[in-house]
Amino acid sequence: MAAHPDAPAATVTLDIYSGRPNPEWTLSQAQTLELRRRLGSLGTPLGAAPAGADHLGYRGFLVTAQETEVAVARGTACLRQGASVQCFRDAGRALERWLLETGRGTLSAGLTQMVEGEIAKGG
Numbered sequence: 832m833a834a835h836p837d838a839p840a841a842t843v844t845l846d847i848y849s850g851r852p853n854p855e856w857t858l859s860q861a862q863t864l865e866l867r868r869r870l871g872s873l874g875t876p877l878g879a880a881p882a883g884a885d886h887l888g889y890r891g892f893l894v895t896a897q898e899t900e901v902a903v904a905r906g907t908a909c910l911r912q913g914a915s916v917q918c919f920r921d922a923g924r925a926l927e928r929w930l931l932e933t934g935r936g937t938l939s940a941g942l943t944q945m946v947e948g949e950i951a952k953g954g
Contacts, residue, residue: 841866841896843930845938845946846904847889856937858894866894869926870901873908873919889949892930903927905953924950 841863844855858866891904900911903926909918921927931938931946938946 841894843933844893844895845889845931845934845942846891846893847942847946849887854934854938854942856934858933862933863896865929866901869929870908870910870919873921873926875919877907877918877920889946892927894930903930 840860841858842855843858844853846853891902894901894903898912902909902911903921906921906924906927907918908921908926909916927950928947931943931950935943
């Protein structure tokens with residue numbers, strides 16, 4: 832994601848449901864800038880993208896901003912800009928936990944607790 836301060840805010844989707852719409856929310860400008868900062872600090876790209884999750888329940892987050900998508904799940908963050916994809920290790924699942932925190936005003940307490948549990952156990 833370009834670090835331009837006037838860029839449009841990002842939308843976060845919690846990938847959890849099958850057969851009904853997933854919850855989504857828009858990051859504030861400050862949160863979008865923080866997301867860019869966090870993405871920039873992820874370090875060296877991984878050699879290959881991890882296999883996608885094909886199970887029911889919590890599968891991670893998808894963040895979209897203009898022509899950029901970031902998939903965050905299971906300790907990795909994969910940035911897609913056009914045909915280019917770069918994946919990074921999300922140490923301690925810090926980005927994943929932070930994205931969940933940004934959804935607290937949108938997500939129910941029960942859903943938040945369930946996702947926290949899945950992240951904590953590595954699900």
